[in-house]
Amino acid sequence: MSLRARINAPEAPHGQQEESHLVAVYRAKLLEEIDLAEMSSLAAAERRIRLERVLGHIISREGPVLSTHERAMLIRRVVDEALGLGILEPLLEDASITEIMVNGPDQVFVERAGRVELLPIRFSSHEQLMQTIERIVSTVNRRVDESNPMVDARLPSGERVNVIIPPLSLTGATLTIRRFPRAFTLHEMIGLGSLDEQMLMLLSGLVRAKFNVIVSGATGSGKTTLLNALSGLIPEGERIITIEDAAELQLQQNHVISLESRPANVEGKGRITIRDLVRNSLRMRPDRIIVGEVRGGETLDMLQAMSTGHDGSLATVHANNAEDALMRLQTLASMSEVKVPYEALRDQINSAVDCIVQLSRFADGSRRISEIAILDSHGREEYRIVTVCRFAARPMGADGVVHGAFEYHPLPRRVADRLRMANEPIPPAFGVADSEEQLAAREAK
Known part of the structure; x- marks a missing residue:
């Protein structure tokens, strides 16, 4: 052989x-x-x-x-x-691979074009896999052993790495490497079917008019990719501060300060959280704050920043739809050590969030914007979400591809007025709702 x-x-x-x-x-x-x-x-x-x-x-x-x-x-x-990293080295050089998943020494899976496949390669032994893992984590001054069986880190080349070993992992040492995503422009994403020209016009207007935008979606739905593309619409001359757990954003503007959280060292000291960075960013005179992902008490600080003069900020959150995104923001904000009543949190979210862009990953592996929603409620009233765009998917055909079409609905008048005041065009496909009653009737349907 x-x-x-x-x-x-x-x-x-x-x-x-x-x-x-x-x-x-x-x-x-x-x-x-x-x-x-x-x-x-x-x-x-x-x-x-x-x-x-x-x-x-x-x-x-x-x-x-x-x-x-x-x-x-x-x-x-x-x-x-x-x-290097042995059998993983060629995989890291393959630009078509977006994720590498090692489930013990005998199984190596990769994700290509949204689809997961098992590769015909394996580690020779558990010891060889552990040597590879130790080599990876040592590059970021971390260690993994029975006393510290979980590690989450970023390689110097940008890949995000998660390791979990026995006794926590019953299938053996498990290694997940998420590749640094290529920076797509919104025009490139149109070519991939993630959105269309009318949605691009709307999103461009919302970002330039300083709407606060939340990008929502499940794991692997493309939130960071879209966040990076949206950030490219921010005009030059604004001071932008990005805050991430693992630095992935690749902004092209001149005035960008990138902040990255830091885990504790091997002695358990020196940890700097996303919340620490959000609080510090407010002292840095930002025009815009971009938070890679909110997942804890920093959500309250971010919402307060959005509603107190830092318009045009962007963030992502894990959620399955626009309504879930708002409830998750409310839950995360309640995790702060400052105990705030739910009614006050709802007031904070109604004041801070203008738009939710929902991303979905479909059965064929494609990723696209499935909904653009405007938060049209005020004060402490219940959330009122106005969907202005939705992707209507059809059942997957014999070709294994999900087909469908984007549907458009009128923008709330206050949104249209704000766009006009910023000298941003109203996309023809959307139009403007005649009245609040018209919006309420449409949402009731």
Whole structure:
């Protein structure tokens, strides 16, 4: 069996053990021949080139008879083991992969184009998987062991990493790597079917007119991608502060300050939370505050900032629809150590939130805006949500693709007036509601 076949054949564990044995043998021989002190002084790219050259000489001198392709694959695997993340290294270089999920040493799943697939590769042992995990977390000065069995971190290259090991994980050490998302523009997202030109015109007007926008959606629905695209609509000259758990936003404006939370160190000290950063950002004279995701007591601080002069702010929240998004904001805000009555929290949300953009991930893996809703309630009254755009999906056909169409409804008059005052056009497909009664009648349907 060829080396390539042995690597890619999950049904042949013996072949894979043989290939892993070869990798281990030549990794040991490589370490015997190199000068570690000299290697440490080289840049990463030069270090890889030097190791590949040395290993090539070793294989030529005493290695097995291999084809040119098999030889290249063996060199790649050995150097990946020595320098990088072993079998994960090619996956991290594959731009089509958005998520890598390792469920113990025997299962490696990836997500491509919204679909999850099992790859025909595996780690040779639990020990090899743990070595890979330890190498990953050590790059961010973290450790993982029985006393600290969960780690959530960001790699220097931008990928978000989550690790959970036994005894908490009953399936073995589990590693999840979420790739740093490419920054899409809204025009590119139109090409992907995530929205259309009329919605782009509306969202552009809302952002430039300084509406406070909440991007809502489930995990993996594209919230960060849309948030990044919306932030590109903010005019130059404004001071923007971004606050994230793991820095993913890639703003192109000149005046941007990026803040990132920090976990506790190995001694359990030095933790800086999203809430700490939100509070500090208010002392930094921001024109706009962008919070990557609200998930706790910082929600109250963000809402207070939105309703006290920091218009045009953006944030994301995990929720399945616009109404759920408001209730989740209310629940998260109540998690603050400041005990605020629910009626006062409702007042705060009614004052702070102008628009909710709901994202959904459909059965075919596609991600699109499923709803744009305006919060049209005031004070402590019950939430009144006016849906101005909705994606009407049809049942998935034989082609395995979800088809449908965007439906538009009139904008509340106060929203249209605010857009006009900011010299922003009203998208023709939407129009303006004639009266509050018209809105109420439409929502009642």
